[in-house]
Amino acid sequence: MSYKFKQKILLMFFGILVMSIFSFSPTFATTFRDVQNHWAKSYIDIASTYNAVSGYTDGSFKPNDNIQRIEFIAIIINSQGTNVRALSKDEYWGQPFIDAAVKSGIISSDEYGAMDESTFAENITREEMASIVVNAYISSEGIIDPVSTEEATSKLSDLETVSPRYYSSAIDAVALDFITGYSNGTFSPKHYATRAQATVLSFKLLVKLGVLSDADLPENIVLSKLKLNQGDLLKITLYHTNNTSVLTLTQDLYPSFKWYETGTEGVLEGYIPTNYSTAPGVYDLTLINNKTGKSSSQSLEIVQRDFRVQNLTIDPNIESSTKTDDAYAQYRKYFNPSRDISSPTKYYTESFLLPTSGKLTTEFGESRIVNNALTTYRHAGIDIAAPRNSDVIATNAGKVMLAIPLIITGNSIVIDHGEGLFSVYFHLDQLFVNEGDIVTRGQLIGAVGSTGFSTGPHLHFTMSYYRFDIEPGYILYGESITKQNYMNLMK
Ligand SMILES: [Zn+2]
Numbered sequence: 001m002s003y004k005f006k007q008k009i010l011l012m013f014f015g016i017l018v019m020s021i022f023s024f025s026p027t028f029a030t031t032f033r034d035v036q037n038h039w040a041k042s043y044i045d046i047a048s049t050y051n052a053v054s055g056y057t058d059g060s061f062k063p064n065d066n067i068q069r070i071e072f073i074a075i076i077i078n079s080q081g082t083n084v085r086a087l088s089k090d091e092y093w094g095q096p097f098i099d100a101a102v103k104s105g106i107i108s109s110d111e112y113g114a115m116d117e118s119t120f121a122e123n124i125t126r127e128e129m130a131s132i133v134v135n136a137y138i139s140s141e142g143i144i145d146p147v148s149t150e151e152a153t154s155k156l157s158d159l160e161t162v163s164p165r166y167y168s169s170a171i172d173a174v175a176l177d178f179i180t181g182y183s184n185g186t187f188s189p190k191h192y193a194t195r196a197q198a199t200v201l202s203f204k205l206l207v208k209l210g211v212l213s214d215a216d217l218p219e220n221i222v223l224s225k226l227k228l229n230q231g232d233l234l235k236i237t238l239y240h241t242n243n244t245s246v247l248t249l250t251q252d253l254y255p256s257f258k259w260y261e262t263g264t265e266g267v268l269e270g271y272i273p274t275n276y277s278t279a280p281g282v283y284d285l286t287l288i289n290n291k292t293g294k295s296s297s298q299s300l301e302i303v304q305r306d307f308r309v310q311n312l313t314i315d316p317n318i319e320s321s322t323k324t325d326d327a328y329a330q331y332r333k334y335f336n337p338s339r340d341i342s343s344p345t346k347y348y349t350e351s352f353l354l355p356t357s358g359k360l361t362t363e364f365g366e367s368r369i370v371n372n373a374l375t376t377y378r379h380a381g382i383d384i385a386a387p388r389n390s391d392v393i394a395t396n397a398g399k400v401m402l403a404i405p406l407i408i409t410g411n412s413i414v415i416d417h418g419e420g421l422f423s424v425y426f427h428l429d430q431l432f433v434n435e436g437d438i439v440t441r442g443q444l445i446g447a448v449g450s451t452g453f454s455t456g457p458h459l460h461f462t463m464s465y466y467r468f469d470i471e472p473g474y475i476l477y478g479e480s481i482t483k484q485n486y487m488n489l490m491k
Pocket of ligand 1: 362461
């Protein structure tokens with residue numbers, strides 16, 4: 001326990017002496033420098049406004065650090081507004097909280113063995129946390145519905161690993177929705193909890209005690225990255241809202257921005273695509289709630305990427321026969337609209353696969369000098385050279401939106417993966433799917449060929465957010481696919 005934190009706890013303690021935590025209204029003024037862009041920001045802001053949690057004197061909160069037993073006990077004691085005696089000279093700062101916790105029955109005196117500083121400075125486990133919060137709830141005359149307890153029992157798959165003394169409180173904590181099991185159905189009783197998770201618990205306790213409601217949580221906008229390379233897809237997650245009609249996201253990057261429901265109540269997500277046409281620099285994204293008048297902002301930096309320049313020699317006969325006005329008209333007529341309609345929910349749950357293996361011949365975003373003439377063309381995908389008739393698989397689950405021969409791009413496939421994300425496959429020798437087919441991740445959809453405007457058997461593969469092409473590498477590997485890293489990424 002740092003001395004700084006000890007001081008902070010003391011300050012907080014004296015604050016509680018002079019005013020009851022239930023009597024003043026939140027100002028939402030509290031901000032910690034390291035919770036910006038954190039999923040738990042709204043919980044931390046509001047819980048700290050109610051003095052249920054506090055940060056460190058250096059202005060940080062350390063949301064991802066594990067939380068000590070005494071820190072969690074202090075949070076719950078403060079959330080309840082329990083009286084804590086003054087600290088004696090040279091006494092461990094946590095001792096008054098330990099005494100208050102034993103007195104109010106949220107911990108028992110034989111629970112942790114030695115009742116000293118080293119015991120309470122240990123990280124708290126999920127089962128210990130469950131016991132404390134359930135005891136706090138019951139001591140505040142909270143009631144547990146037996147039906148929900150029964151349901152909770154069947155929700156947990158690893159109950160036998162809970163320590164016998166915590167068995168019933170683990171079930172109660174799930175029944176009361178204080179602790180939601182992991183997505184794999186486990187309670188994981190011996191896992192440690194983070195300060196962010198503990199804060200959510202203290203907030204839920206304040207809700208159960210009738211002090212706060214979920215509606216008090218301000219919207220929280222979280223960006224997948226604060227620095228984005230040209231070609232990457234930004235994901236924006238919005239917590240604590242169901243009503244997008246009162247929200248406006250102002251930003252200069254992508255005019256057609258929209259929100260999608262995630263299936264989790266109160267959580268929405270949306271995307272902003274970037275590529276070589278996105279100017280590097282710092283952009284502000286501001287979320288305005290037109291009903292409450294509140295707004296929150298995030299800065300995003302678009303980082304310049306050096307794109308390659310490719311020299312290409314093409315047989316003038318092939319070029320003149322493929323790049324005609326009719327060919328472009330056909331491309332616009334069939335290809336463009338195939339990426340206009342996307343499922344509002346995702347077809348996929350797993351990671352994305354590279355559709356064929358071979359040699360990377362053209363990177364994303366390369367500009368081209370064709371037959372000694374510089375073109376305005378930018379390569380909107382990656383080219384992978386592979387023997388004719390090599391397998392081409394679907395990068396992920398989705399719906400086939402286009403599967404036809406086109407003059408410029410040859411046999412072409414477009415797959416919608418949902419929420420505006422598409423994958424594109426050109427120059428195929430054969431097509432094994434039809435428009436409207438639902439394909440699975442890794443399903444064989446075509447064979448490598450050299451149809452259309454092509455100099456040899458290869459797959460042109462790209463991904464896009466609607467019609468806006470993005471670098472597939474960021475979706476597949478979290479980084480761009482280049483000639484330098486291609487072999488490593490293949491491993
Ligand atoms: Zn290509």
